[in-house]
Amino acid sequence: MSDVVLKNIGKTYLNGFCAIPSMDLTIEEGEFIVLVGPSGCGKSTLLRMVAGLESITQGDLLIKGNKVNEKEPADRDIAMVFQNYALYPHMSVYGNMSYGLKNRGTSKAVIAEKVNAVATMLGLEELLERKPRELSGGQRQRVAMGRAMVRDPKVFLFDEPLSNLDAKLRVQMRMEIRQLQRKLGTTTLYVTHDQVEAMTLADRLVVLNKGVAEQIGTPMDLYNKPATPFVAAFIGSPSMNLFDANLTEKGVSLSESLYLPLPHAHRGSIVWGIRPEHLAIVDEQDADFALEILAVESLGAETLVHGVLKDGSVQGKAMVVRLAGPHNPELNSLLWLSAPATHWHIFDAITQQRL
Amino acid sequence: MTVTFPQKGLPWLLLLPQLLVTAIFFLWPAEQALEQAFYQEDAFGLSREFVGLENFVYLFTDPLYYQSMLTTLVFSFSVAIMGMSVALFLAVMADRVIRGKLTYQTLLIWPYAVAPALAGVLWWILFDPSMGPIALWLGSAGVDWNHYLDGNQAMILVVIASTWKQISYNFLFFLAGLQAVPRSLIEAASIDGASPVKRFWTIVFPLLSPTTFFLLVVNLVYAFFETFGVIDATTKGGPGQSTNTLVYKVFEDGFIGLDLGGSAAQSVVLMAIVGVLTVIQFRFIERKVQYS
DSSP states (O other): OEEEEEEEEEEEOTTSOEEEEEEEEEEETTOEEEEEOSTTSSHHHHHHHHHTSSOOOEEEEEETTEEOTTSOGGGGTEEEEOTTTTOOTTSOHHHHHHHHHHHTTOOHHHHHHHHHHHHHHHTOGGGTTSOGGGSOHHHHHHHHHHHHHHTOOSEEEEESTTTTSOHHHHHHHHHHHHHHHHHHTOEEEEEESOHHHHHHHOSEEEEEETTEEEEEEOHHHHHHSOSSHHHHHHSSSSOOEEEEEEEETTEEESSSSOEEOOOOSOOEEEEEEEOGGGOEEOOGGGOSEEEEEEEEEEOSSEEEEEEEEESSOSSOOEEEEEEESOOOOOTTOEEEEEOOGGGOEEEETTTOOBO | OOOOOSSSHHHHHHHHHHHHHHIIIIIHHHHHHHHHTTEEEOTTSSOEEEOTTHHHHHHHTOHHHHHHHHHHHHHHHHHHHHHHHHHHHHHHHHHHOOTTHHHHHHHHHGGGGSOHHHHHHHHHHHTOTTTOHHHHHHHHTTOOOOTTTOHHHHHHHHHHHHHHHHHHHHHHHHHHHHHTSOHHHHHHHHHTTOOHHHHIIIIIHHHTHHHHHHHHHHHHHHHHHSOHHHHHHHTTTOSTTTTOOHHHHHHIIIIISOOHHHHHHHHHHHHHHHHHHHHHHHHHHHTOOOOO
16 A cells, blocks of 8 residues: 555745645655755655645645645654754753653653663664763764654655765765664655765655656666656766757767767757766777866776867867776877767757657 | 054053943942941031941841832842743744734834833823823723822832833843744654644743843843832832832932931942842853753
8 A cells, every 4th residue: 555645746835936836656655765856946845745844735645545735744643854853952862752752642651662662773772861962963863863763653754864964974874774764664755965865765766856756766767767868967976978969860960070870760959868987988990989088086996087079069068987997098188988879868858858 | 352552552542431431430439339338427418427337237127128128029020020921922923923023023122212211101101090091991990000009009010111111122032032943843843743832831942041041130130220210200119118129219218318328338238239140140141051
């Protein structure tokens, strides 16, 4: 049975600004859904609508089959982890974790049992008497999660919970969140702007752009078959190389003098893309085009080469190549590349849809 | 930041106006009061006699002085608590208003600009037993209002008149305090199942405690020392001794009773109280609890 259903959900503010035009999403029980998109895309608004912190102006929101549009946040049986954790600063860790249960009239003995069980699971036993200000960022994060877990809600909501942590801790907490969610099997809706976080956590991803779901699918679906240039550019790091091009009888025309042979029924303006990791260095005679090297980023395990296409046009088109291992090509020299047709992504320039 | 002046004279020159004001209007009179407290002076100020601690001995054996102390305590705590509760209520309401927020807030701040004596006169007229609208309305409601005769009613009047002015000040601080409470905490509490009332008492009010404590000290100091104008314009300390606070008594004994030595002794006691309250206030401001 599906757990959370968004049916034609929309949000228009009183001043007429439409944050979310219409959105359909069915979340299965125990599924980990990540809402991802650039800032201002409406992902947090959508999450807050599910939480009940923002009103829903259109459509239905169902949790376990019940319509909850008009219900108070407390009556939706959800728990939320906020970006700044929103721990009550004047209460101890124990106080923070037990607050929700206390408000629901749970007996003291049961509260103590539940809080202690969750504290043990999260390694917070030693910290129960501390105040939030005496905790490190990672510990606060854990307390915020503990507060959500204690109530054993139907749905977990996460609003960019890792963005206040340093990079190393973020990777660790990411793994912990994933493991905990698997262990508890609680349906989860998670908002982030970080595509790596989104890819690693999600069962399914929802890529949002201006309040519209550009694509919904598994991380690998989105990586292999992005539905729109927006998704293609958003998923993967560094970003996919995208070019405005034309499909003609001769193939893909990146410029007047540069053609890539491809038999294709479609004719007209397109967006052509290839991921940096799918470009390969080849000999001059096998190459599809040459790249003039402008910058090299050596990361050890991989090397990113930034350059412009040498296609005879006045304005060079910027491109990134991702090479495994260390490389040290000379600046301003030419790199001969092949772009295998199996890795091409072609989108209609007008409809912005994958062809 | 330390600024170093090339000449030694300039800093002193810049400080001079403030130092002069302090010396002429505070240090000199304070010294005079301290000196006078040890003398007994005749009503015309023509002769005086050194009497040592006699003024203080007389003061602390006078039941009227203890009565005045009690009156001051009742008055001050009533003003502080009433002023703060009303201000907090208004601040909570103003914080919820979305449209015309600034208008409400400005209107609520206005009373602070009214001089204490004027505020006193205003309330004195409203409560005048023979023609004041509030007194007449109370009369028709069955309450026989006459603060010239009833000491408790006189106390209520001075408390209201003094509180009214202070509400604006308290309101500003409470509003700022409320706006500093992160929204996400309130949201987290509402997800945690706390009702609006419960959210206020278990989350918002505890987070306001630094503001509340600061205002308590400020309001007590105000009620102790800055309400002379209000009392003088409404009840003049009466009827009987019922609204004769320590500060008003200094004036009454000194300038009406012409017991200059006794009045000076009372001033010295007041100075000591101000000193203690100031220390408490500074201590508190230094240690101001910060929630991050």
